[in-house]
Amino acid sequence: MTPTTTSQKDERKFEDARKAILERAALLICEQGYEGTSMQQIAVSCGLTKAGLYHYVESKEELLADIMGWGMDIFEEQVLTPVQGIEDPLLRLEECMRRNVLLCTRGWSREITVILHEHQTLRNAAGRTINARKKKYVAFLEQSFREAIARKLVRPEVDPTIAAFSFLGTVLWIYKWFRKDGRLTDEQVADGMVDTFFNGIRPLERSAR
Amino acid sequence: MTPTTTSQKDERKFEDARKAILERAALLICEQGYEGTSMQQIAVSCGLTKAGLYHYVESKEELLADIMGWGMDIFEEQVLTPVQGIEDPLLRLEECMRRNVLLCTRGWSREITVILHEHQTLRNAAGRTINARKKKYVAFLEQSFREAIARKLVRPEVDPTIAAFSFLGTVLWIYKWFRKDGRLTDEQVADGMVDTFFNGIRPLERSAR
Numbered sequence A, B: 001m002t003p004t005t006t007s008q009k010d011e012r013k014f015e016d017a018r019k020a021i022l023e024r025a026a027l028l029i030c031e032q033g034y035e036g037t038s039m040q041q042i043a044v045s046c047g048l049t050k051a052g053l054y055h056y057v058e059s060k061e062e063l064l065a066d067i068m069g070w071g072m073d074i075f076e077e078q079v080l081t082p083v084q085g086i087e088d089p090l091l092r093l094e095e096c097m098r099r100n101v102l103l104c105t106r107g108w109s110r111e112i113t114v115i116l117h118e119h120q121t122l123r124n125a126a127g128r129t130i131n132a133r134k135k136k137y138v139a140f141l142e143q144s145f146r147e148a149i150a151r152k153l154v155r156p157e158v159d160p161t162i163a164a165f166s167f168l169g170t171v172l173w174i175y176k177w178f179r180k181d182g183r184l185t186d187e188q189v190a191d192g193m194v195d196t197f198f199n200g201i202r203p204l205e206r207s208a209r
Helices: A006-032 A039-045 A050-056 A060-084 A089-105 A110-118 A125-150 A160-172 A186-201 B006-032 B039-045 B050-056 B060-084 B089-105 B110-118 B125-150 B160-172 B186-201
Strands: none
Touching: A006 A039, A006 A050, A006 A060, A006 A110, A039 A050, A039 A060, A060 A089, A060 A110, A060 A125, A089 A125, A089 A160, A089 A186, A125 A160, A160 A186, A160 B160, A160 B186, A186 B160, A186 B186, B006 B039, B006 B050, B006 B060, B006 B110, B039 B050, B039 B060, B060 B089, B060 B110, B060 B125, B089 B125, B089 B160, B089 B186, B125 B160, B160 B186
16 A cells, blocks of 8 residues: 555545535526625635635635536446446346436535536636536437447437437436435336337337336 | 507607617627626617617516516427317328427527526516426426327327427527528428428337328
């Protein structure tokens, strides 16, 4: 095991503090809107002075970009990367939907998801990077549907683009309605969505599982 | 035909001017955020003085509530009301999806849809009214799925709540991706979504249409 040096410890401490700031800022931005939230308010809610806050982030734009980038990091780590190696395109898509549902319902900040999908405030290079990462996901879904159609695992009349965005809408709408203390568990939601969505696109003779 | 009186003409003129203001305001709020948009900016973009704007709307909160209320009016008029009388619950839901898809893709302001679904700024009585109208739609969908399951038009393992929100997510996500000049027409999107969604919930022996 590599011994942890003081500078590594400092770096980790810095990163932890930074993520705490991102979470707080995400909460405020969701409540008050991006324009309606000042760096002063974010500093106060983090127990920092404004100067202290600027030690961690350069600007409000950078803060928003970082919240979105962090959301994409977690998404790629927990959803996209683990399924990319699954050879069967239909199993790949099913596992992808299941993981994406659970990401929307479990243990990470709902606010970050909201900001990731509802804020189009970033019109700079950082915004283009986030959009490119989102488009990579859409392209991955379309490509997987195309493969599944080519292998006759999905009906030929299914359009890969409509399928990709139906998949995304079904899954990403969850953060608007799912409540942890509701009637349905997140596993039930994941199972129910995978069941109806994939039965809808399978060749009819394959629908029975 | 009832002759049009001067006061009726004035009223219509007032209403037309008001709707033009709502559309302009919706555009600005989408671009800059609700908190980031001032009544002054809205007035300027409508070619009005601030006092002139206050002739049509009492406050910024009222303006936002009116944009949302207008969006719900159009939705109910074009989607919910025309399908409520369809006796067969599955045909009712299919027609409802088709109409809702076309509402998201056709001839009315995309901005109003965005505001209706992304802004939770209203925490007053007007906000509760909007939420109650949205909930009425969810209840209508759940009830129709429940009826369809009871009549064995939908598989018994389908959960009406998951089905209702999958339906909504599939349809409402459209405003985030659909472009009029894209590869797919809105009719293709409506047909594709109705086909895959309803094939996914039908009893397996009924899947073939």
